[in-house]
Amino acid sequence: xxxLDYKIISSLVDNGRSTWSELASNLQMSxxxxxxRVRRLEEQGIIKGYSALLDSETLGYGMTAFISISIDRMExxxxxxxxxxxxxxxxxxxxxxxxDDYLLKVRCRGTKDLDRIISEELRxxxxxxxxxxxxxxxxxxxxxxxxxxxxx
Amino acid sequence: xxxLDYKIISSLVDNGRSTWSELASNLQMSxxxxxxRVRRLEEQGIIKGYSALLDSETLGYGMTAFISISIDRMExxxxxxxxxxxxxxxxxxxxxxxxDDYLLKVRCRGTKDLDRIISEELRxxxxxxxxxxxxxxxxxxxxxxxxxxxxx
DNA sequence: GTTATCACCTAATTTAAATAGTTTATTTTA
DNA sequence: TAAAATAAACTATTTAAATTAGGTGATAAC
Numbered sequence: 001x002x003x004l005d006y007k008i009i010s011s012l013v014d015n016g017r018s019t020w021s022e023l024a025s026n027l028q029m030s031x032x033x034x035x036x037r038v039r040r041l042e043e044q045g046i047i048k049g050y051s052a053l054l055d056s057e058t059l060g061y062g063m064t065a066f067i068s069i070s071i072d073r074m075e076x077x078x079x080x081x082x083x084x085x086x087x088x089x090x091x092x093x094x095x096x097x098x099x100d101d102y103l104l105k106v107r108c109r110g111t112k113d114l115d116r117i118i119s120e121e122l123r124x125x126x127x128x129x130x131x132x133x134x135x136x137x138x139x140x141x142x143x144x145x146x147x148x149x150x151x152x
Numbered sequence: 153x154x155x156l157d158y159k160i161i162s163s164l165v166d167n168g169r170s171t172w173s174e175l176a177s178n179l180q181m182s183x184x185x186x187x188x189r190v191r192r193l194e195e196q197g198i199i200k201g202y203s204a205l206l207d208s209e210t211l212g213y214g215m216t217a218f219i220s221i222s223i224d225r226m227e228x229x230x231x232x233x234x235x236x237x238x239x240x241x242x243x244x245x246x247x248x249x250x251x252d253d254y255l256l257k258v259r260c261r262g263t264k265d266l267d268r269i270i271s272e273e274l275r276x277x278x279x280x281x282x283x284x285x286x287x288x289x290x291x292x293x294x295x296x297x298x299x300x301x302x303x304x
Numbered sequence: 305g306t307t308a309t310c311a312c313c314t315a316a317t318t319t320a321a322a323t324a325g326t327t328t329a330t331t332t333t334a
Numbered sequence: 335t336a337a338a339a340t341a342a343a344c345t346a347t348t349t350a351a352a353t354t355a356g357g358t359g360a361t362a363a364c
Contacts, residue, residue, distance in 0.1 A: 009204065016168045016202030021351055033312055035352070046210050050168030052161065053200040054298055061298050064246065066218075066255060081292055088299035093292040094216065103218060103286060107298060134255060140233055140245040144296070146206055146213050146259060147240035173320055185343055187321070 001046070004029075006148045008037055009047065013145055016050040061107045064136040065114055068100035069128060076127025083125055089117055100132065153198075156181075158300045160189055161199065165297055168202040213259045216288040217266055220252035221280060228279025235277055241269055252284065 004027065011023055020031040020038070027034070041047045056062070071080055084093045084104065092105035108114050114133070122128055156179065163175055172183040172190070179186070193199045208214070223232055236245045236256065244257035260266050266285070274280055 009206065012204035013206065014203070016204050019351060030313060031352075032314090032354085036311075044210070045207050048205040048207050050202060050204055051166070051296070052164035052168050052202055053296070054161065054165065055197050055200050056298050058196070058198050059298050059300075066246075066248075084293055088297065090293060091296060092294050094218075094288040095290045095292060096218075097287045097289055102292075103288070134252075135249045136246040136255070137249050138247045140247060140254075141236055141242060142244050144203070144205070144243060145240065146208050146211050148211075149240075171320060182344060183321075184323085184345090188342075 005037060005041060005046075008034065009041065010148050012038070012047065012050075016052075056107055060109055063108050063110050063114060064139065065106045065108070066134045066136070067104040067106055067118065067122070068096075068130075068132040068134075069102040069104065069122065070100050070130040071102070071127045072129050073127050076125070080125050080127065083121060087117065087121060089113070100130070157189060157193060157198075160186065161193065162300050164190070164199065164202075168204075208259055212261055215260050215262050215266060216291065217258045217260070218286045218288070219256040219258055219270065219274070220248075220282075220284040220286075221254040221256065221274065222252050222282040223254070223279045224281050225279050228277070232277050232279065235273060239269065239273060241265070252282070 007027055008023060011018055011026065020034045023029075023034045024031040038047070056064075069080075071077060080102070081093075084090050084102075089106050089108045090104050091107050092103075094103045095101065096103045106114065106117060108117060114135075118131060118133060122131060159179055160175060163170055163178065172186045175181075175186045176183040190199070208216075221232075223229060232254070233245075236242050236254075241258050241260045242256050243259050244255075246255045247253065248255045258266065258269060260269060266287075270283060270285060274283060
C-alpha cells in the first residue's frame with residue numbers, strides 16, 4: 001500500500017467503472033501496471049468488489065429508519081440473525097455495546113411497510129422484547145468512503 | 153422500469169464492473185441493447201454511479217460508532233452541517249425524528265480517534281449540547297441493496 | 305558478485321464498447 | 335382503419351480498451 005495504491009482506490013471509489021487506461025493516463029502509468037495493482041488490491045481483500053449505487057427514493061424506498069433491538073436470551077439470537085439476513089429491507093445490522101443489543105438500518109417504502117417489518121417480522125421473533133425506532137426525516141450525508149490520507 | 157431493468161440493476165449491484173457483453177449473454181440480449189438501457193437508467197438517476205467497495209478493517213478503520221446529537225438552536229445548524237461534511241470519518245448524517253436531532257455513522261481507527269472526533273470536533277461546535285455514542289462490537293449485515301422484487 | 309524478485313514497460317493480440325444503419329412492434333394521429 | 339411516428343431491439347462495423355507475452359532496470363537475498 002503506497003500512495004499510488006491510495007490514488008487508485010480513491011479513483012475507483014469515485015468511479016467504479018473507470019477504465020485502466022483512464023486511470024493510467026491520470027496517474028502517468030501504463031494500463032497493465034494499473035491492472036496489476038488493482039488485481040493485487042482485490043486479492044488482498046482491500047477492494048471487496050464493485051457496485052452500482054442506486055437512488056432508493058426513485059425506486060420507491062423513500063423511508064429510512066434505525067431500529068434498536070433488545071434480545072432477552074442467547075439462544076434466541078440465531079433465529080433473529082437469520083431473520084435479519086432474510087429481510088431485504090434491513091440494510092445493516094450491528095451488534096451494539098450499550099443499552100440495546102442490535103442496531104438495524106432499514107430502508108422501506110413508507111410507514112405501512114415499516115410497521116409490517118417491526119410488528120410482523122421483528123417483534124414476532126422469540127426473545128425480542130424491546131424495540132426503539134428512529135425515523136429519518138432527511139439525509140444530509142451518505143457515503144461509504146474511508147479517509148485515505150493517513151498511512152497503512 | 154420493467155423486469156429486464158430490474159435484472160440489469162441487480163446484476164450491476166452485485167458486480168459494478170460487469171461488461172455489457174457479459175450482461176447481454178446472461179439476459180439473452182445484444183450488448184448495445186444493454187448499454188442503451190443502462191444509459192437510460194443512469195439518465196433517470198436510478199443508477200447514481202458506481203463505486204469500489206473497500207474493506208475498512210484492512211484499511212485500518214476497524215471501529216464503527218453511531219452518534220446521536222442534539223443541537224439547541226436553529227442558527228447553529230449550518231456550522232454543524234459544514235463540520236459533518238468536512239469530517240471524512242463521518243460516513244452518514246441523518247436528520248432524525250424523536251429525542252435527538254441528528255444521527256451520525258462514524259468510521260474511525262479506534263477509541264482515541266473516536267474520542268478526538270467527539271471531544272475535539274463535534275462537542276466544540278456551538279449548539280451541540282448533548283451526544284450519545286453507541287459503539288459497534290461487530291457487524292452482522294451491511295449492504296446497500298434495495299428490494300428489487302416489487303413493482304415501480 | 306551473482307541471482308531472484310518485483311514492478312514496471314512496450315508491443316501484439318484478443319475482447320469489449322461505441323456507432324451507424326436497419327427491422328419490427330406498438331402507439332399516435334389523420 | 336390506415337399511415338406515420340416512436341421505441342427498442344438487432345447486426346455489422348469501427349474504435350477503444352483489456353489482456354497477454356516478453357523484456358528492462360532497480361532492489362533485495364544469497
